[in-house]
Amino acid sequence: MTRSATGSGPAPGVAVRAGLHDDLGYAVPLTSAPRRVVSLVPSLTEAIAVSAPGVLVGATDWCVHPEGLAVTRVRGTKNPDLEAITALAPDLVVANEEENREADVRALRARGIAVWVTDIRSVATALTSIERVLDLLAAPERDWLARARAAWGIGHAGATAQTNRAGEAKKPSRPGLTSGAGETAYPPVVATAVIAIWRRPWMFLGRETYAGDVLRRLGVANALSTHEQRYPRVDPAQLPPHDLVVLPDEPYPFAPGDGPEAFPAARTVLVDGQALTWYGPRTVQAADRLADALRDAAVPLDPRFGGSAI
Numbered sequence: 001m002t003r004s005a006t007g008s009g010p011a012p013g014v015a016v017r018a019g020l021h022d023d024l025g026y027a028v029p030l031t032s033a034p035r036r037v038v039s040l041v042p043s044l045t046e047a048i049a050v051s052a053p054g055v056l057v058g059a060t061d062w063c064v065h066p067e068g069l070a071v072t073r074v075r076g077t078k079n080p081d082l083e084a085i086t087a088l089a090p091d092l093v094v095a096n097e098e099e100n101r102e103a104d105v106r107a108l109r110a111r112g113i114a115v116w117v118t119d120i121r122s123v124a125t126a127l128t129s130i131e132r133v134l135d136l137l138a139a140p141e142r143d144w145l146a147r148a149r150a151a152w153g154i155g156h157a158g159a160t161a162q163t164n165r166a167g168e169a170k171k172p173s174r175p176g177l178t179s180g181a182g183e184t185a186y187p188p189v190v191a192t193a194v195i196a197i198w199r200r201p202w203m204f205l206g207r208e209t210y211a212g213d214v215l216r217r218l219g220v221a222n223a224l225s226t227h228e229q230r231y232p233r234v235d236p237a238q239l240p241p242h243d244l245v246v247l248p249d250e251p252y253p254f255a256p257g258d259g260p261e262a263f264p265a266a267r268t269v270l271v272d273g274q275a276l277t278w279y280g281p282r283t284v285q286a287a288d289r290l291a292d293a294l295r296d297a298a299v300p301l302d303p304r305f306g307g308s309a310i
Contacts, residue, residue, distance in 0.1 A: 020136070023119035023129055024097060030114055033138040034091035039063065040080055040104075041096045044118065047130050047280035048094070052139035058088045065282075080104055086111055094133060096120065098230070122213035124154050126279035148283040152217060190219040191299050193244035195276075196259065197231065198252045204239075206232045211248075211276045218291055219301055220244065236262055244299065248273035269297035 020028045038058035039045040045063035049056055058072045060080065072088055075081045077099045085093060085108065093108055097119040108115050116133065120126045127149055134142050149155065193215065195205040205212045206227035215222065223242040224232060245263045247254035250273030254260075260268040274282055275289040291301055 022116045023132070024117050026115075026117065028092070028114050028116050028136075030092065030136070033136065034114075036089060036091045037137065038074060038085050038088055038090040038093045040074075040077055040100050041094060041118070042077075043278045043280045043282075044094050044096065044130070044133065045069070046278070046282070048133070048137065048139070050144060050281050051134050051142045052137045053141065055137055057090060058085060065278075082107055082111070086113065090114075092116055092136075094118070120210050120279055121208040122210060123152050123217060123279070123283065124213075126210055126283065127152075127154060130280060144281045144284055148281075151284055151287055186216055187219045187302050189221045190301060191244045191294075192221045192223050192242050193246045194223050194234075194239050194242045195246040195248070196252070196254065197248065199254075199259070199262070201233050202236055202262075203231050203233050206230045210279055214276055214286060214290065215246065218287065218294065220246070220294065220299065243267065244269065244297070246271060246276075248276045250274065250277070267297060269293055269299070 020030055022028055035055055036057045037048060037052075037055045039048055039056060040060055042060065042063045042065070045056065045059045046065040049066050049069055056069070056071050058074045059069065060077050061073050061075060062077060063069065063073075072084065074084045074088075078101055080100075082104065090113060093113055093115045095105055095115055095117045097117055100117075105115050105117060116136065118129045118133065120129050127145065131142075131145060134145070195211065195215065197203050197205060197211075204224055205222055206224045206229045209222075209230055212222040212225060216225075223240045224234070243266075245260075245266045245268040247259040247268055248271050249255065252259075254270060256270065259270070271293045272289050275286040278286075294301055
């Protein structure tokens with residue numbers, strides 16, 4: 001999705017809260033904190049449900065967390081039921097630049113529905129973007145967000161230091177990871193990987209992806225990080241040099257008998273796909289889960305990662 005999307009302006013006569021622009025820069029016509037929200041992004045659905053209980057009225061069929069979420073289902077991320085969404089009369093629809101189609105965002109805006117589009121390409125941008133959504137919703141329950149920032153050593157952008165509730169400087173939970181105002185110093189590279197997300201055809205993580213940044217923060221570099229595409233199709237025989245193959249169990253369900261056999265000469269590691277790709281509350285424990293799996297594959301991670309590091 002690009003900035004070419006249209007229909008972002010307010011309806012005639014509607015008073016708009018000043019300064020409300022989504023991650024792509026589009027004005028979002030709201031007069032107050034939304035009380036009826038439809039989420040088209042599984043990660044954001046969980047974050048909103050946990051942080052602002054009761055505001056979600058609709059979500060996709062793929063929004064499986066939190067368990068037992070009782071809202072109207074509006075089909076998938078790529079084929080949302082626009083009629084069902086409209087019938088829910090939402091104050092806001094939350095979407096993502098990568099997971100949802102520009103055509104659907106355009107169609108919703110053309111129906112007079114306010115849409116907030118997120119743009120997430122790293123752990124830091126994920127936490128900042130989600131915090132913006134939670135601020136928009138006046139979400140009261142967001143302790144997980146502070147724990148996620150602490151877990152990854154990421155402060156608030158523009159802050160000179162993390163502080164505790166008393167306003168005192170707080171030492172990062174992972175010494176050496178935080179370097180200045182909300183920026184994070186990456187650890188040395190201990191492995192260079194290709195990260196598969198699909199087969200038939202084979203697809204891998206390319207440039208500027210949240211999952212790629214998650215692994216890099218653990219010391220695992222993406223061999224395809226400079227590829228012109230974010231999710232390129234690459235024949236395994238044409239992959240660049242690497243010493244590790246990462247196989248998450250979603251979106252493609254890689255398993256011991258489905259994936260590793262395609263890379264007989266490489267070291268492979270099966271990982272929790274939600275820990276790797278879901279931003280939101282799962283970010284809190286993601287480093288531990290992924291670090292444990294990487295260590296099982298003999299990847300020499302820094303000892304501060306995994307186990308009791310968080």
